[in-house]
Amino acid sequence: MGAKMPGRTMFQKIWDDHVVADLGDNVFLLHIDRHILHDLGGPGGILSVKQRGLRIRNPELTFATPDHAISSARGRAGTSEVGIRLLEGLRSGTRSAGIRLFDVGEVGQGIVHVIGPELGLTLPGALLVCGDSHTCTHGGIGAMAFGIGTTELTHVLATQTLVQPRPKTMRIHLEGEMAVGVTAKDLILHLIGTVGVGGGSGYAVEYAGSAIRSMGIEERLTVCNLSIELGAKIGMIAPDEKTFAYLKGRKFAPAGELWGRATAYWRTLPSDVNAEFDREVEIQVGNVAPHVTWGTSPEQVLPVDGLIPDMADVTDVGKREAAVAALKYMGLQPGKPIIGTPVDWVFIGSCANSRLSDLRSAAEVARGRKVASSVRAWVVPGSESVKRQAEAEGLDAVFRSAGFEWREPGCSMCLAANGETVPAGQRSVSTSNRNFVGRQGPGARTHLASPATAAAAAIAGHIADVRKLGN
Ligand SMILES: CC(C)[C@H](C(=O)O)[C@@H](O)C(=O)O
């Protein structure tokens, strides 16, 4: 009897299909199918290819949009001088290189990780890179996608290839049914709290299980978005009928005869039943509550109805010291409920949670209610297209009449560009993915949460349980 072929993981299948050369020692030269540039890294990358006397190998496989350094104010008023210079650089660089730019005000502009899937640039089985750590987001479509550095970015522009060590594989099963009021964001925060911010380091993660299957595509993008906060450069989810339905008819998705060929290939991608992973983790989601971070790392997270940890309970010395420092920075008392903590700012946006379904879920909470007078609350749609769709549905009106500010698409307060910062010492509930010291401005205190929980905080004026919000 012949030896049974070992099964392959989805990761391995996509990887194998992109190997241009095996360089030995587990290092490979890979073909890059799609490359997205943003305003921070794009202009410099294009320039450095030119300065070396090289040409852009496949300009038709690279796409660009400004997101990080533009203001989210109407008319983009307030874009810093640096931001304007970067925008000009992106415009002139892409023009001379023949790269498609989705400019301000145009459908297609938005946060790089929102526009890729939205335009159908992100496809199952494709290898997509971008000079940004949250490129893992695109794995929600079944793409292999990861962030690259500036040198790599130049390499991709000049060669359409990249040299990469092959990571190990981890599968995370999310099993069961999410309770009412619990979202994909809560699950991934809970997972990071369980596995830790280093838990995925060195791995390409595949999320699987019944909870993943029952999620919509936008929720899957949210899960994959925070893979890097787990330490994993790659997070991915097997494509299924929902993925195909999501992609069909999108601007750059295959059409006509190509659609049939593409879906036939996409159906071969899911991990074989006998595929082996280097690590497997299982999480039951049924009892997971809405989550909110209390510290300065995404793993410092707790159920919204829980107590801020008491340092005496933390046995690991390193973790204890980090927790003490985090509580001091955050101005919180150990052992107290996190609910009731007064909030000054609420930010609904970022590549984690700025898609239409996120805005709908926040609007559902905001509808007919008022933002507390002590809170400033912003909604920053993830893209021009999300903005227009939300406006067509009247979500902007719901937010505005509740007292939220409705802004222009971009990264905005997620990374505190253009003076879009939370003032020092003030507290924000944010739907973004990083709560690091100073992330939303020097001295700013950030609590990560879902759009529903963030909206609940805006209404209550303090951290609140969205499941118990009064009228
Ligand atoms: C500035 C940019 C390159 C960075 C990243 O790589 O993620 C940013 O998007 C972030 O979220 O911190």
Ligand code: SF4
């Ligand atoms: S929204 Fe935030 S996390 Fe996402 S790419 Fe922009 S700065 Fe990075």
